[in-house]
Amino acid sequence: MAVEAPAKHVYDFDDDDDGPVVFKRNNTSSFKQNQFNSEVKKTLSQRSDGQSGRQASDARGLNGQSSSSLNKSIPPSKSPPVRSPVLSPKSSNSSVKASPLRSPVMNSKASTSLNDRSKQATQQNKSTAVKEEKTPIKTTETNSDSDDDDDSQPLSARLKGISSQGNKGANTSTPAQSQRLVPKTEIKGSAEDPDDEAPLSARFKMKSNSGTLISKPCESHEKKPMASKIQQNGSTMKDKQQKSSVLSDKRPLDKGNSSDQSYAKKPKISDTPTTIKSKQVTVKAEKNEEDDDHIPISQRIKKPAPSNSKTSSMKQKATKVVSSSFKKINKNSKKEMKNSKYSKSTKLSPSSGDGQKKWSNLVHNGVIFPPPYKPHGVATMFAVMQDTDYMSKPQFKKNFWDDWSKILGKNHVIKGLEKCDFTPIYEWHLQEKEKKKQMSSEEKKALKEEKLKQEEKYMWAVVDGVKEKVGNFRVEPPGLFRGRGEHPKMGKLKRRIRPCDITINIGKDAPIPECPIPGERWKDIKHDNTVTWLAFWNDPINPREFKYVFLAASSSLKGQSDKEKYEKARLLKDYIKNIRAAYTKDFTAKDVTKRQIAVATYLIDKLALRAGNEKDDDEADTVGCCTLKVGNVECIPPNKLKFDFLGKDSIQYVNTVEVELPVYKAIGQFQTGKSKTDDLFDELDTSKLNAHLKELMPGLTAKVFRTYNASITLDDMLNKETKDGDVAEKVVIYQRANKEVAIICNHQRSISKSHSAQMSRLTEKITELKDVLKELKTDLDRAKKGKPPLKDADGKQKRNLTPDAIQKKIAQTNAKIEKMERDMQTKEDLKTVALGTSKINYLDPRITVAWCKRHEVPIEKIFNKSLLAKFAWAMDVDPDFRF
DNA sequence: ATCAAGACTTGGTACGATCTCG
């Protein structure tokens, strides 16, 4: 069985199609890096991670051979359909940096991924691969037998389908099972994956100075907001009303429904502002009393009530450019609607209120499944991840082996991952990828069109007469689970999802989508108009969770809730002053719970921390505010706190902030007598915290603070810093504000593999320009004296220029150098900052649209096509709009 | 009061598409 043999098998598996889908993320080993800093982390993380040590990079190169022909084992039995992955050979990991302390982390990621698209390739592959069959050595392959989870099973089998349970079982098993495996022993050479773990640590990026950054912003907010806020008080009602109205105009969100339901349903109420109002009022009032911010309505009024008012004058302001663009947008949207059938009834959207009903009629065609399976196997899914960081994670390999060995069966020749050489499969994979890349553009186009043709019917749904885009109508293909951070389940096999796993939600009168796979049927059909999902299935990795098919972000349904989200955040503006005063007062409350709530709220407000729900043991161990551990916060006298923890997606949050003394003291109290791994806020959890917040403002929850702080910061910075200048300069201002928000929210990205190369290239160019400058200066001196310029590097005589002309050139060159230096600085500053997330989720688009109108910046400079579609509801905002 | 199910928002990444510059 030597290595090779297996390899061959491997090939078999894949057929292409299904390649595993993989995404890569690197996770990183974050821990490692940080280690230095925090021991804390360790504790937390605990996980062992220790293991690893080296980087992952194994990327071995591909050696050569192709082998494409490897064969597949004989029985290619079924394997899941995976698509052929595509991987790109990237250099994987790049460097890791050792970052010195804080360094941000980098991640080394590898790339690889396969995407669906690869499938196309598949075809080819098939030929190759499949055909081949090489003899594999038998070994492995087993696939045949095993098959992975379902995938493996041939269709027929599936029918039964349901086997699901079986599967489930498997899933359930979870980690535990895996664990036992262990023996991993090492990976052997062939495979190579040594487990190295990558010491890299790389992953985290953090910003270095984090501390600073954050603090700044925060402060600002506080101030600003407060000030501004003051306004309203009791006015709530009005506000709300206004809001609601606002909503209405835009898209016909609710359309028909609204009418009906609207009020009726409200019952629930829960949320929306509308309902809430009354309460709010009261609440607010109270508070206000204290403070006195009552700046009622008047103020608000100024701000235009958003929507409707727009008509007013302001619009006119908008420049042509702007306007044109806006118009365009509108047009488009309209068009779309037209296409579809629509009829909008734009009524007001009572939106919020309606409690539950989300639609009256819903028509769609279900979901599309990945290609049926081709022979290919689990081994391919694994092989394809060769140049990923996952290869250096024992947990990943263990989980994979656990699942794979089950498929192989007890009597299979392959007894361990270590003895398998996945290189041939990996190389085959690279080849397929290359082939695909080499396809002529016509071929690519043809494939694309074909795919489009197949998918088109699934791309749209009709909601109350309006044609809307469906978000993710493609069922997730089988693959290996790529959990982020140190996820206990990484590497587990994600089985194929079949129709019998899927529940469809559709209007009562709509035709039930035909099941795309002959002989099979949907698990269930529902007609629930209180939810927005079109279909769902249980997540194969964690059967207690669901995967939903929703409408796209550009849909009215999503747009409406997006708008409500921002309206709620704007409402917080009216309450924030009192809320801050209240928690400040409670920093010294006698009651511990009260004190913890106060401090937690403060952190959420000031640092934009997430709430921090409890997590299960079978998830990566990350924290949010309520789940902070004692070891995540270090008190630095006299009044600074250093935070260091892994947040959502295992992204490290490191920040040192100065806090009010009472907070500093309270944290110290919460820490005393506890070990580093104990909960800092032992009396708290998110439901208690949110329950408290709701008493302060209707509908208030922890995440509203993030939205509020992000949007208020943008609004504030834009208004404070926008100066006269050309569009490009204004865009820079915008980006700077955007960056500030991203830092506050700790939205990070990994450093691109080519970052350092890009930087040195720029440095080189600047140096060249400086030499040019020097030469120009010499020429200038000579010109002034009436002498001709010196010869150029090639010894040629340069043209005689007047001193003025040379002077001009010098100025140009200087400008060029300055620009390059600025660009370089920006690039460096943004290398670990992700601007997109806040733009998509946290910044009220109306702030941006209004600012663009006011400053004659074409909205397209800020929002790309999909954002324009997503924010269609915000495009007609009044130029005077302020968050 | 807890817990779990359920529904929906938020996040980072890999890769293909598109743009830019030599």
Place this chain on the structure above:
DNA sequence: CGAGATCGTACCAAGTCTTGAT
């Protein structure tokens, strides 16, 4: 025109929060 840089997206993982049952 081509390599590299940047942009735009699909993907799907990972949070938040609500609700209903116990």
